[in-house]
Amino acid sequence: MNGWALALLAAAATAPAVAVLRLAGAPARDVRRGAVAAAVLGVVAALVATTLLDALSIEPESFWIGAGIVLAGIGLVRIVLPVGGWEPVAEGPWSWLVPVAYPVLLRPDMVLALMAAGSHDDALWAIAGAAVALGVVVAGLDRGRPSVWRATARLTAALQVVLAVALVIDGVRAV
Amino acid sequence: MRVTRGRWTLHAAAWIAGIAAFRIVLTPAEVCPPAGTDELDDAITAAATWAVTNQEDGGRFTYGYDRDGDEVNDGYNLVRHAGMVNALYQLAAEGDDRWLEGADAGVAYLLDLVVETGDGAVAITWPDVDAKIGTAALTIAALHHREQALGDGRHDELMRQLGRFLVGQIEPPGTILGFWSPVTGAPVPGAYAKFGTGEAFWALALLASDFPGVGWDDAARSIGRYIATERRQAEDQWLRQPDHWAAYGFAELGVSSPEELEYLRLLAGDFGVMTRFESTRQGSGPGAWLRGPDALGAGVGALGEGLGSLWRLAADEPGLADLRDDLDERLTCVAGLLVERQAGADDAADSPRPELVEGAWFRQGATLVDDQQHSVSALLMAREAADGRADG
Numbered sequence: 175m176n177g178w179a180l181a182l183l184a185a186a187a188t189a190p191a192v193a194v195l196r197l198a199g200a201p202a203r204d205v206r207r208g209a210v211a212a213a214v215l216g217v218v219a220a221l222v223a224t225t226l227l228d229a230l231s232i233e234p235e236s237f238w239i240g241a242g243i244v245l246a247g248i249g250l251v252r253i254v255l256p257v258g259g260w261e262p263v264a265e266g267p268w269s270w271l272v273p274v275a276y277p278v279l280l281r282p283d284m285v286l287a288l289m290a291a292g293s294h295d296d297a298l299w300a301i302a303g304a305a306v307a308l309g310v311v312v313a314g315l316d317r318g319r320p321s322v323w324r325a326t327a328r329l330t331a332a333l334q335v336v337l338a339v340a341l342v343i344d345g346v347r348a349v
Numbered sequence: 350m351r352v353t354r355g356r357w358t359l360h361a362a363a364w365i366a367g368i369a370a371f372r373i374v375l376t377p378a379e380v381c382p383p384a385g386t387d388e389l390d391d392a393i394t395a396a397a398t399w400a401v402t403n404q405e406d407g408g409r410f411t412y413g414y415d416r417d418g419d420e421v422n423d424g425y426n427l428v429r430h431a432g433m434v435n436a437l438y439q440l441a442a443e444g445d446d447r448w449l450e451g452a453d454a455g456v457a458y459l460l461d462l463v464v465e466t467g468d469g470a471v472a473i474t475w476p477d478v479d480a481k482i483g484t485a486a487l488t489i490a491a492l493h494h495r496e497q498a499l500g501d502g503r504h505d506e507l508m509r510q511l512g513r514f515l516v517g518q519i520e521p522p523g524t525i526l527g528f529w530s531p532v533t534g535a536p537v538p539g540a541y542a543k544f545g546t547g548e549a550f551w552a553l554a555l556l557a558s559d560f561p562g563v564g565w566d567d568a569a570r571s572i573g574r575y576i577a578t579e580r581r582q583a584e585d586q587w588l589r590q591p592d593h594w595a596a597y598g599f600a601e602l603g604v605s606s607p608e609e610l611e612y613l614r615l616l617a618g619d620f621g622v623m624t625r626f627e628s629t630r631q632g633s634g635p636g637a638w639l640r641g642p643d644a645l646g647a648g649v650g651a652l653g654e655g656l657g658s659l660w661r662l663a664a665d666e667p668g669l670a671d672l673r674d675d676l677d678e679r680l681t682c683v684a685g686l687l688v689e690r691q692a693g694a695d696d697a698a699d700s701p702r703p704e705l706v707e708g709a710w711f712r713q714g715a716t717l718v719d720d721q722q723h724s725v726s727a728l729l730m731a732r733e734a735a736d737g738r739a740d741g
Binding site (some may be wrong): 230232233235236237239240243244250274276277282298345346347348349 | 357360364367371372375378379380387408533614615617620621625630672675677679
């Protein structure tokens with residue numbers, strides 16, 4: 175997979191349409207701060223991927239296979255199942271962190287995609303992809319019709335499945 | 350709306366469970382035990398010792414042993430016999446002549462089983478049993494390495510006769526019939542050998558190297574092209590066969606088309622992913638339950654042979670050069686696994702027949718001669734790679 179594909183995978187795995195639907199009604203300031211927090215954590219995940227995998231005795235190519243399988247599985251679930259009800263938004267000074275940054279924005283598939291890219295030596299592309307997706311969340315909050323966002327969520331989930339399969343193939347073909 | 354403590358805990362628990370499942374099921378630790386050149390040499394010596402110590406007077410090897418039941422396997426397989434002889438001659442070709450006597454005895458056993466198949470060709474088989482192309486092919490390989498070690502030309506004519514037998518088994522697209530019937534005096538139609546095609550390819554490539562300019566290379570290339578482009582479909586293989594014999598053949602003959610190069614890159618990937626998977630097999634617990642017991646010594650050894658062959662080829666083939674370091678790394682991993690899993694003196698001490706235990710690779714209590722055959726060849730290549738690293 176090249177940098178573009180990894181950027182798209184990270185963007186799809188960030189699932190901006192899902193986040194927009196779940197965060198509807200949340201204070202815009204909380205969403206902005208939460209997006210920054212999720213982005214920072216995502217950057218950390220991408221940058222420490224190689225070191226972390228090495229410490230865990232996982233070859234990057236094997237991680238791509240595992241991550242690709244999970245990403246494809248989550249993508250399939252997102253295609254089949256509709257986005258759940260509104261995510262309850264916490265009140266209080268830390269609501270930008272919980273639940274906005276986590277668990278709504280910082281998703282396991284986003285972390286896996288960024289780590290896969292980080293261990294692929296294409297971390298910057300993936301970080302850019304995730305950042306754009308988080309920007310879409312901030313810009314699209316409480317805008318547009320939910321039906322459009324639902325359709326977009328399924329579309330990005332399908333994209334995620336395709337790119338995740340490509341990631342698995344990359345891992346299988348690598349020596 | 351307030352997030353309840355229970356919901357937050359549920360999310361955190363799901364993350365932790367997911368990470369644990371991801372680690373256990375999909376990305377377990379891959380452990381490649383370190384093995385220095387001394388360990389590699391010791392493992393090679395122990396395995397070769399297993400072969401020749403347990404060799405019968407007529408040159409036949411002990412076929413196998415079940416240490417749990419203290420039972421010697423009475424079966425025999427001439428392809429594996431020829432393969433073990435080849436492995437011993439490979440050692441001799443690298444300057445280790447301690448095994449020449451045993452290897453020559455192994456050849457003598459095969460010479461008694463030579464049968465003429467017509468047109469100046471011979472095969473090797475027991476009376477009234479179909480001859481396998483693999484026996485002829487690996488005998489050619491053995492004699493090639495004998496010639497490299499001794500250079501006396503003693504079996505040159507036999508090599509050519511065996512080569513003519515292999516060529517006689519080739520069908521127009523490059524398929525090669527796996528068996529020849531002494532009853533009908535002809536190849537068995539429609540019967541192919543899973544490993545025989547790659548073995549024959551390698552053997553003909555070796556003949557092309559030993560006797561250039563007389564057409565062996567054409568025969569080899571037709572099989573090589575078939576392996577790279579048509580075999581999977583023609584032989585109805587759902588997955589590509591991780592054919593280490595084909596890797597040997599291409600390492601000898603070189604790459605002659607983009608299709609062959611693409612095939613070899615995919616083959617390298619197959620060997621790589623299999624090695625990574627094998628390196629996750631260790632210890633007990635849920636991981637062992639999920640991934641099963643260690644692979645056969647022959648299987649791990651064959652992986653090493655495939656990796657080693659492609660590693661050699663990558664030195665001269667620009668289209669594979671970018672894979673050479675990775676191939677080296679995986680080959681080193683295979684060697685470490687083999688060294689770690691080989692039965693040592695401690696294992697043998699508890700056995701009623703220690704000579705049938707020490708130096709062998711056991712899976713679920715049993716070993717066959719080809720466990721030692723493939724492992725010796727793989728360790729020899731790993732030794733070569735280690736020497737290469739040491740030389741910088």
